[in-house]
Amino acid sequence: MSILKLHYEIDGEDFTRAGEASASVKKRLRQLGVKPDATRKVSIALYEGEINMVIHAHGGDIDVEISPEAVRMVLADRGPGIENIDQAMKEGWSTAPDEVRSLGFGAGMGLPNMKKNSDEMQIETVLGKGTTVTMAVYL
Amino acid sequence: MSPLELAQKLNLSILNEGEGADRELKGIYCCDLLSIVMGRAKADDAWITVMGNLNSIAVAVLADTGCIILSEGMQLDAEAASKASAQGVCVLSSDLPTFELSRKIAEAAGL
Ligand SMILES: Nc1ncnc2c1ncn2[C@@H]1O[C@H](COP(=O)(O)OP(=O)(O)OP(=O)(O)O)[C@@H](O)[C@H]1O
Ligand SMILES: [Mg+2]
Numbered sequence: 001m002s003i004l005k006l007h008y009e010i011d012g013e014d015f016t017r018a019g020e021a022s023a024s025v026k027k028r029l030r031q032l033g034v035k036p037d038a039t040r041k042v043s044i045a046l047y048e049g050e051i052n053m054v055i056h057a058h059g060g061d062i063d064v065e066i067s068p069e070a071v072r073m074v075l076a077d078r079g080p081g082i083e084n085i086d087q088a089m090k091e092g093w094s095t096a097p098d099e100v101r102s103l104g105f106g107a108g109m110g111l112p113n114m115k116k117n118s119d120e121m122q123i124e125t126v127l128g129k130g131t132t133v134t135m136a137v138y139l
Numbered sequence: 140m141s142p143l144e145l146a147q148k149l150n151l152s153i154l155n156e157g158e159g160a161d162r163e164l165k166g167i168y169c170c171d172l173l174s175i176v177m178g179r180a181k182a183d184d185a186w187i188t189v190m191g192n193l194n195s196i197a198v199a200v201l202a203d204t205g206c207i208i209l210s211e212g213m214q215l216d217a218e219a220a221s222k223a224s225a226q227g228v229c230v231l232s233s234d235l236p237t238f239e240l241s242r243k244i245a246e247a248a249g250l
Contacts, residue, residue, distance in 0.1 A: 043202070
């Protein structure tokens with residue numbers, strides 16, 4: 001397996017398409033014969049990140065690199081940034097607006113799920129400029 | 140037991156058949172908040188929820204649940220129905236409340 005690079009532009013307005021990038025990556029991993037456990041970890045971590053970009057940051061860009069050793073994911077947005085990362089990482093903390101809560105979001109479990117399902121995770125954020133989340137799942 | 144066998148046994152409505160004949164249910168999970176489901180549901184669970192929107196279909200695909208079962212007579216909205224069909228997600232529904240439905244499924248499927 002050589003290194004495969006995938007790029008997705010995430011539309012921040014279009015809720016009907018949220019999750020498509022993650023579903024597409026999942027499909028590729030399956031085709032490549034990646035183990036179901038690792039595939040599921042990538043799917044969950046990436047979906048939570050993708051949804052956060054749509055709900056909290058008006059969309060952005062996702063880059064995924066699949067190598068024999070790991071799946072590396074970079075999610076970059078130009079949203080409002082995260083004021084307090086420690087607080088955002090706490091289970092149950094959410095600033096999700098009511099209209100997305102009625103769709104089932106806003107439990108404040110997305111970032112904790114990303115942490116739990118990735119082997120490496122890093123958040124860089126600048127208020128008013130945007131957030132970049134980098135994650136890796138080892139294969 | 141497969142989702143379709145379960146549907147026949149309990150007289151559940153089949154909103155989308157998808158992979159319903161091919162999957163084997165291994166557990167039951169009930170919750171409506173999507174990122175809790177993402178964190179807690181296991182692959183091949185029968186996921187019982189009242190959320191019949193597009194995002195539920197995405198969660199079922201990515202968390203790899205065995206099927207979605209809508210309780211309380213909830214229906215899929217049109218966008219969700221077409222996504223379920225495109226992604227092969229089995230979606231069933233019942234008029235029963237979540238607890239009653241879970242109890243019956245546990246009995247019927249021996250879970
Ligand atoms: N990309 C982002 N840009 C700006 N803020 C973010 C971003 N991602 C997360 N946050 C902030 O961190 C909080 C916690 O995120 P988390 O994903 O854990 O929960 P949530 O998205 O609010 O709800 P859930 O993911 O459970 O549906 C969010 O409510 C939001 O305030
Ligand atoms: Mg989230």
